[in-house]
Amino acid sequence: MMNNSMLKWMAALIFALPMQVFAEVVVVVSMDSPVTGLSESQLRQLYLEGSGRVDGISVRALDLPEGAKVREDFYQKAVGKTPAQMKGYWARMIFTGRGAPPRMVSGNRAMQVMLDNNPEMVGYLPANQVGDKLKVLRTLD
């Protein structure tokens, strides 16, 4: 039989497990955004160009910080590229004047706030971080 302190330790361990490791990545916009859907290729294009048009609506992409696990997952699933490949890709794009990367926000919380206040922006978050002010356009798994 487990004693009290063991139970406490187990509880602590469970809470300490990083939840987003298990969470799916979702593509989100503000509830006010006129964008209602995003195809796989539209999403890939948007993140390879930094901004673009979805069904005639001008949109801009947002990124989580470099090194964020969610960002790595997102790029692998949405664009099929590793962080190193993306870094090289943007070096080629920027210095040939062919584009600018998505703007980077500071974290999940900043992503929520930015999307909530800017209906023309598109971002991604772990599924458990969406909140009730954003709507999900796609689930990546």
Added chain:
Amino acid sequence: MVLSSRRTVSVRRLFDACFCYSLAMWWRFATMHNNVNIDFFGGLVAAITCEVQEYYEDKMRLPRGLLWGAVWVASGGAFASDAASLNDLEERLYRLEQDATSTSPSDNWTDRVSINGFVTYGLTRHNVHEKQGAGIFPNPEQGKPFYYLDTLSDEVSHRELSRVGLQFDVKVNDRTSAVVQILGQAIDNYDAEVQWAFVDYELLPGLHWRGGRLVLPTFMHSQYLNVGYAYHWAALPSEVYGTVPFDTFDGMDLTWSVNTGPLSHELSAFYGGVDLEDGDPPVTVDYELRNYMGANLRSSWGSLNSWLSYTESTFTADFASLGLPSASLDKEVLASGSIGLGYDNGSFMLMAERSYYDSDNWIPDRWGGYVSTGYRFGKWMPHLTWGATNSTGLGEVLEEGDPAKVFLAQQSMVRSKSWTYGLRYDLAPGVDVKLEAQTFYDMSTSSYRQEGANLNGMFTSSVSAGEIDTDDPTVYRLSVDAVF
């Protein structure tokens, strides 16, 4: 090659001051843009950076900013549980990020300007420890080392690869932007030259017109040849990238980006001209390239990408100053192109390109090509490249027998093959270290009908300096690249 890639364009001097200024500006921006990386402690750091940012608008605020920063740090533990503070922070964070992303032209010019840069520091040397002898003609460089591509010798040099570039992107309005990229190369004492300077106008969604100074899209990697971080080698394969000694032109281009299902394409056409001065005063040659035009298509499909290009121009140069007036070129047609393919799935990489360069008169035609493969083991990427190049199409000039033309033609003939063994290590996001050795073989063009052709490949021509005896002439390179 007679045509050296080193240029002494006087216009550069104009930009020296600009370059120093831009360095100072970059430093300012590097500090300001740190607010991009604020994370969990968001509000905290944001508050501090916000104050620091305001400092630039009003210098008197810095002490107050620091004081505020200290207060915020000191109270750090308290506001995690304090809902009011948290909301306040979010509001602040939102305003801060909003400021930095506003699309509408605002009073604050910093919102509309972004600055990026690249830098490479490199060491090079080769293993040909011989001295130049006398060739068919008296050699003014007799006793000096053999140079690979005009400058690289058997002494360790910090100058061959080292360079820095700064790029300013200014958003003028929703459809117009302006870009200026300034490049300083150690080999030119960091005399700054403008690589890119253009205005970009979006005619229709996906259709961009650009006018000004642009980098020539001659081959697959030409437009980012100075951005070391953008490719896996320390130096692009000289079999292809050493063939055309011009890298920028003045003119315009039109680029159409189009997606067909999973494929995306960029179709581009350009038109313009090149003027440049080569050599050291007082012996200089002015080169004029007119009606420089071409088209290229870049396509990608998942891990696959391809490249196809064609370029044409007329070439005029007066060699009277070199004492070779009969070799002067008058509106000779130059044409070049390449086809390239690449595959990169994130760990396995394979790339190949085949180029050609056709010209009239005594300039040899030349083809080049390489195949390169590598594999990423985490941050390490060993790679292997085979390259080859050869000069052709000189039969007529050699038979004709004009001594000046024959001399220049034989001097400019290049035949060479090489193996490049390289290792790239990703030090941090945006920073890499590269080590590579390129071993040359089969450098003799003696299969030409005439005696006296260049036997030294891309090293100093045997026509002027005699043949290299060293077995396996090898160029070693070590470089550190960063983009920011």
